[in-house]
Amino acid sequence: xxxxxxxxxxxxxxxxxxxxxxxxxxxxxxxxxxxxxxxxxxxxxxxxxxxxxxxxxxxxxxxxxxxxxxxxxxxxxxxxxxxxxxxxxxxxxxxxxxxxxxxxxxxxxxxxxxxxxxxxxxxxxxxxxxxxxxxxxxxxxxxxxxxxxxxxxxxxxxxxxxxxxxxxxxxxxxxxxxxxxxxxxxxxxxxxxxxxxxxxxxxxxxxxxxxxxxxxxxxxxxxxxxxxxxxxxxxxxxxxxxxxxxxxxxxxxxxxxxxxxxxxxxxxxxxxxxxxxxxxxxxxxxxxxxxxxxxxxxxxxxxxxxxxxxxxxxxxxxxxxxxxxxxxxxxxxxxxxxxxxxxxxxxxxxxxxxxxxxxxxxxxxxxxxxxxxxxxxxxxxxxxxxxxxxxxxxxxxxxxxxxxxxxxxxxxxxxxxxxxxxxxxxxxxxxxxxxxxxxxxxxxxxxxxxxxxxxxxxxxxxxxx
Ligand SMILES: NC(=O)c1ccc[n+]([C@@H]2O[C@H](COP(=O)([O-])OP(=O)(O)OC[C@H]3O[C@@H](n4cnc5c(N)ncnc54)[C@H](O)[C@@H]3O)[C@@H](O)[C@H]2O)c1
Numbered sequence: 001x002x003x004x005x006x007x008x009x010x011x012x013x014x015x016x017x018x019x020x021x022x023x024x025x026x027x028x029x030x031x032x033x034x035x036x037x038x039x040x041x042x043x044x045x046x047x048x049x050x051x052x053x054x055x056x057x058x059x060x061x062x063x064x065x066x067x068x069x070x071x072x073x074x075x076x077x078x079x080x081x082x083x084x085x086x087x088x089x090x091x092x093x094x095x096x097x098x099x100x101x102x103x104x105x106x107x108x109x110x111x112x113x114x115x116x117x118x119x120x121x122x123x124x125x126x127x128x129x130x131x132x133x134x135x136x137x138x139x140x141x142x143x144x145x146x147x148x149x150x151x152x153x154x155x156x157x158x159x160x161x162x163x164x165x166x167x168x169x170x171x172x173x174x175x176x177x178x179x180x181x182x183x184x185x186x187x188x189x190x191x192x193x194x195x196x197x198x199x200x201x202x203x204x205x206x207x208x209x210x211x212x213x214x215x216x217x218x219x220x221x222x223x224x225x226x227x228x229x230x231x232x233x234x235x236x237x238x239x240x241x242x243x244x245x246x247x248x249x250x251x252x253x254x255x256x257x258x259x260x261x262x263x264x265x266x267x268x269x270x271x272x273x274x275x276x277x278x279x280x281x282x283x284x285x286x287x288x289x290x291x292x293x294x295x296x297x298x299x300x301x302x303x304x305x306x307x308x309x310x311x312x313x314x315x316x317x318x319x320x321x322x323x324x325x326x327x328x329x330x331x332x333x334x335x336x337x338x339x340x341x342x343x344x345x346x347x348x349x350x351x352x353x354x355x356x357x358x359x360x361x362x363x364x365x366x367x368x369x370x371x372x373x374x375x376x377x378x379x380x381x382x383x384x385x386x387x388x389x390x391x392x393x394x395x396x397x398x399x400x401x402x403x404x405x406x407x408x409x410x411x412x413x414x415x416x417x418x419x420x421x422x423x424x425x426x427x428x429x430x431x432x433x434x435x436x437x438x439x440x441x442x443x444x445x446x447x448x449x450x451x452x453x454x455x456x457x458x459x460x461x462x463x464x465x
Contacts, residue, residue: 029263030434031444035166041173043452044419045256048462049151049178051412055079058126058150059095060117060141061133062086063225065155067095068393069132072402074102075391079406082126085110085117087225117141121148128409130182131155134228139164142179146171151178153405156243157426160236162446165423165430169448172419180405180415181422183247184393185321187400189385191248192378194325194332194340198252199458200376202346203327209252211245212310212322221277233274233291238266238433239311240291243425244321247417249307251459252325256420259303260453261445266432268292273314297432299445302453309428339363340372351375380404380461404461413462423448 037043055078059070062084073079081104086092089111096106108123110116121129121144129145131138131154139159145152158181159165172179185191198206221230233240253259268291275289293314299307310322323334330342344358352358352368364372377385384403388396408415427446435443447453 029442029444030438032162032431032434032446034446034450035170037450038170038174041170043449043455044172044176045449045452045455046414047176047178047418048412048414049176049409052127052409053078055128055406055409056082056126057128057130058083058085058120058123059130059132060085060120061131061137061155062088062091062095063132064220064223066132067091067098068398069130069402070095071098071102072391072393072399073406074099074104075387075399076403076406078410079402081107083108083110083120083123085120087111087114087116118144121145121150126150128153128405132182134225135160135232136228139168142168143171146175146177146179149175149177151180151409153178153180153182154422155182156184157181157241157429158422159426160232160240160429162427162430165427165448169419169423178409178415179419179422180417181243181425182401183243183417183421183425184398184401185244186247186251186417187380187397187404188395189381189397190334190338191323192381192400193373193376194323194334195248195251196378197330197332197372197376198325198327199460202330202342202376203325203332204329204343204346206252206305206325206327208306208308208326209249210308210310210322210324211247211249212312212320213239213241213244214310214312214317214320214322216316216319217313218277222281230274230277233313234278234286234289236429236433237268237290237292237436238429238431239295239297239309240429241311241313242297242309242428242432245309245311245323246307246425246428247421248321248323249309249325250421250424253301253305253307254457254459255301255424256447256449256453257456257459258454259301259305260447260449261299261301261307261424263442264297264299264428264431264435264445265440265442266295266297266435267440268295268436277314292436295432295436297428297435299428338369340369347372348375379463408462411462411464413464416461420448 084107092109092111110120128151138154142152142154271289278286295311297309320335349355388399391399393399
């Protein structure tokens, strides 16, 4: 995306314009427009909809990701698969066959055109639209779903531009419909248990969190419908897939539950492997390839915390989402090997074996870690962890995500992730692009809650009483 495109959406370069003048700039932070909340509209903090006895779902997008979601829903109590849509009729039929195999009734099928999904959305017997299409179609589908009275769950990232993100926020606030991003990585076992430890103060004050999406997509590039993913990387600079790293970090740092991200700064390497893939596929050197092979983004919060997120889908590295936190009393790190380090007094000596040999310079032993994990198993894992492992989906986290979505809707509870999580985690992509395209200048991180970021203190999932 060029800066001129963003100017259309009103990027205000506060201070940058005066950088060459005699007076020192007041601020070099680039600001983007925060649209005023329309009159009569209120925020969605803590929003809960009327409980639904059965959650009736329509799925759009049955490529590599979608059918597994449909299958997971066949295991969730109180969920009903009402309709399926993909442009490609064969993909709809393959998913119907999966339903046959699972002994579940076939759903209504929609296919054949780019717009068939609209008929699915317009049905009056669906509560939730579940979207697993390419990134550019996410926001238009989500908006139409809410306008047609449906809650919506959208794969990551839920939107690709700031304008789309603000549209989703405004439409959710206006229609009072949930708009959740399907960020599954916040539900992985290590992340949930560590979050539980964090919420019980084990790490002291958490000062810094790291995350990443390091995943060599070599085997996948050719599999995406219409080549949408490589095209998107070719066209866009910045961390275009930030949510798996940022989601868990924001939950640890209580973002918009007592803290907020204020500033973002990003830097990338040149693009080498991206253009090489295109040359290999087409025989021609591409005229341009926007996305640098490796992108790093840093953020600072109102309460003086920092976050560092990285992205590399091009080069030969083992998979990593990093997931690291530094607290004043402890440390956690997931990749390449999950582990913890703590000030000894943080650990219960009656629970942790060999407690007297604990020290901050070394990792907990496997035995100590197992005892700690057992003591701090997250209540969601206690409830559904075994079933999640059985059903699967990235080791179970995908099932936990879907299960919690249905659970909260059935019990009339706030969802685990609200529309502002969606906004913040998706916005890192266009905001990091603005920073990079302006020489890694700091960019103000918009307050998508428009003043309500401090209304709740501390991130917590909701449970029925
Ligand atoms: N959370 C995760 O771990 C995870 C993992 C993989 C993919 N994803 C996300 O899931 C989404 C889908 O990824 P994928 O790998 O399945 O891609 P894919 O290319 O395999 O599938 C996309 C599907 O969407 C369909 N589609 C496109 N436009 C449509 C339209 N207008 N109407 C109906 N169907 C349409 C295509 O026909 C295709 O079947 C992406 O947003 C991706 O980022 C998330």
